[in-house]
Amino acid sequence: MRIYISADMEGVAGIFLPEQLKRGTPEYAEARRWLTAEVNACIEGAFKGGATEVIVKDAHSSGFNFVLDEIDPRVEVVQGGSLSRFPGLDSSFSGLILLCYHAMAGTQEAICDHTMSSVDWHRYELNGMELGEVGIDAAEAGALGVPVIMVSGDDKVCAETKQLLGDETMTCQVKIGLARHYVRTRPPAAARYLIRDAAEEAVRNSGRMKPFKPEPPYLVRLEYNLTSGADRIRCDGVRTVREGPRTIVFKGDDLLEVITRSL
Numbered sequence: 384m385r386i387y388i389s390a391d392m393e394g395v396a397g398i399f400l401p402e403q404l405k406r407g408t409p410e411y412a413e414a415r416r417w418l419t420a421e422v423n424a425c426i427e428g429a430f431k432g433g434a435t436e437v438i439v440k441d442a443h444s445s446g447f448n449f450v451l452d453e454i455d456p457r458v459e460v461v462q463g464g465s466l467s468r469f470p471g472l473d474s475s476f477s478g479l480i481l482l483c484y485h486a487m488a489g490t491q492e493a494i495c496d497h498t499m500s501s502v503d504w505h506r507y508e509l510n511g512m513e514l515g516e517v518g519i520d521a522a523e524a525g526a527l528g529v530p531v532i533m534v535s536g537d538d539k540v541c542a543e544t545k546q547l548l549g550d551e552t553m554t555c556q557v558k559i560g561l562a563r564h565y566v567r568t569r570p571p572a573a574a575r576y577l578i579r580d581a582a583e584e585a586v587r588n589s590g591r592m593k594p595f596k597p598e599p600p601y602l603v604r605l606e607y608n609l610t611s612g613a614d615r616i617r618c619d620g621v622r623t624v625r626e627g628p629r630t631i632v633f634k635g636d637d638l639l640e641v642i643t644r645s646l
């Protein structure tokens with residue numbers, strides 16, 4: 384059984400400050416070790432749950448965050464980044480795990496809430512549903528027939544997951560957001576046990592989980608923070624339309640193509 388893990392960083396236990404997420408700071412040097420340990424706990428759980436092959440994507444920022452020497456040698460790692468969010472993911476995979484994720488832009492009392500870019504993006508909608516990164520990634524995987532089987536992070540991203548993907552999807556809450564940079568957290572050592580056990584159960588139950596795939600045609604509406612965000616998008620007036628000063632609409636029948644065009 385093949386499992387794909389996408390690991391962001393905002394949802395790691397103990398992380399709540401921008402310094403912890405930025406390369407080059409002493410806080411980041413510590414935080415990336417916690418991230419690496421949570422990734423390893425997830426890998427361990429996935430193999431215990433029945434996985435035979437695991438690919439892990441280093442998904443935060445430039446995709447260069449794991450302490451590679453410490454990563455479980457049983458997996459393959461994807462680092463760096465480009466338009467394709469999950470290289471190698473296809474219908475042969477039984478599930479996608481979104482590890483250390485965060486709530487969508489505009490969520491109150493959520494640690495480091497944003498959608499893709501905190502500078503640029505204000506609101507992202509697919510067929511009228513507001514989506515954060517959990518939803519966007521679930522739709523990308525869903526287009527390939529792969530379900531999101533587990534999400535970890537704070538209480539808000541867990542609630543967002545249940546609301547969008549339903550109760551079957553496993554969530555693993557490692558901290559509670561009190562404000563954007565104010566946290567009540569499990570210590571990293573405790574969070575690892577929670578993640579390992581949740582991943583094991585999620586992989587074991589992956590057969591029961593359904594891919595997230597809204598019906599075509601697809602319409603993505605992206606609202607930028609500034610008009611300059613929308614200025615950068617080339618519009619043909621048919622498939623890509625400037626709907627307002629800060630809003631672009633992307634249309635099409637191929638879900639993966641429409642999402643990729645909008646990112």
Ligand SMILES: [Zn+2]
Pocket residue numbers: 391392393442443444
């Ligand atoms: Zn991130």
